[in-house]
Amino acid sequence: MGSGKTTVGKILSHVLGYSFCDSDTLIEQEVNGMSVAEIFKLHGESFFRKKETEVLQRLSSKKQLVVSTGGGAVVRDVNWDYMQKKGIVVWLDVPLEALAQRIAAVGTHSRPLLHYEDGDPYTKALKRLSYLLEQRGKNYAKANARVSLEGKLGYRDVSDLTPTEIAIEALEQIEVYLKEEDGMAIAGL
Ligand SMILES: Nc1ncnc2c1ncn2[C@@H]1O[C@H](COP(=O)(O)OP(=O)(O)O)[C@@H](O)[C@H]1O
Ligand SMILES: O=C(O)C1=C[C@@H](OP(=O)(O)O)[C@@H](O)[C@H](O)C1
Numbered sequence: 001m002g003s004g005k006t007t008v009g010k011i012l013s014h015v016l017g018y019s020f021c022d023s024d025t026l027i028e029q030e031v032n033g034m035s036v037a038e039i040f041k042l043h044g045e046s047f048f049r050k051k052e053t054e055v056l057q058r059l060s061s062k063k064q065l066v067v068s069t070g071g072g073a074v075v076r077d078v079n080w081d082y083m084q085k086k087g088i089v090v091w092l093d094v095p096l097e098a099l100a101q102r103i104a105a106v107g108t109h110s111r112p113l114l115h116y117e118d119g120d121p122y123t124k125a126l127k128r129l130s131y132l133l134e135q136r137g138k139n140y141a142k143a144n145a146r147v148s149l150e151g152k153l154g155y156r157d158v159s160d161l162t163p164t165e166i167a168i169e170a171l172e173q174i175e176v177y178l179k180e181e182d183g184m185a186i187a188g189l
């Protein structure tokens, strides 16, 4: 949450000339225009996760599409089948401090898993994000490409890159992945 999936995904779709969709927005449309926060409150997280899987399944056969998922889409194994059926999954691996700063700046109301009624939003978000990363880290690592401090732009903190710079780096990392795939196919692996 806060890594820039929604923002960067839109830019990436423009650069590629692809369509764009955000799985959270599709879920909201499906559930009578309720917000993600309202869906969590009224129906619970497991209902939301079911809807998320349905949406990803529906999108999995489409081509020339950039999908920004929610940050929790990595948790269910079946989602990986859908995301990787035709797709390349990119992990925007942004340091937790930057995520918490962004979330605190926009407010936590739209992100129920980070929302607390009291306390300092930055500190609370940082703690919760760090817990989620512990839980989900292995799943994020299954991505085909990763934009991170370890990437080509490692000399600059990834949290200082603009969304457009992140989109460009994502494209470069996708290219690296595709070349590796090609190499493996040629080597018969
Ligand atoms: N590279 C970036 N640098 C600074 N702010 C960013 C960057 N990418 C996204 N943001 C801001 O962070 C917030 C969360 O971005 P968003 O795209 O909604 O993330 P996600 O979909 O991963 O939760 C938004 O306010 C957005 O404008
Ligand atoms: O990480 C998560 O579990 C979630 C991330 C959110 O999307 P963003 O990652 O776009 O904020 C949204 O799907 C929901 O609040 C749950």
Ligand SMILES: [Mg+2]
Binding pocket: 005, 006, 022, 024, 068, 069, 070
């Ligand atoms: Mg988003």
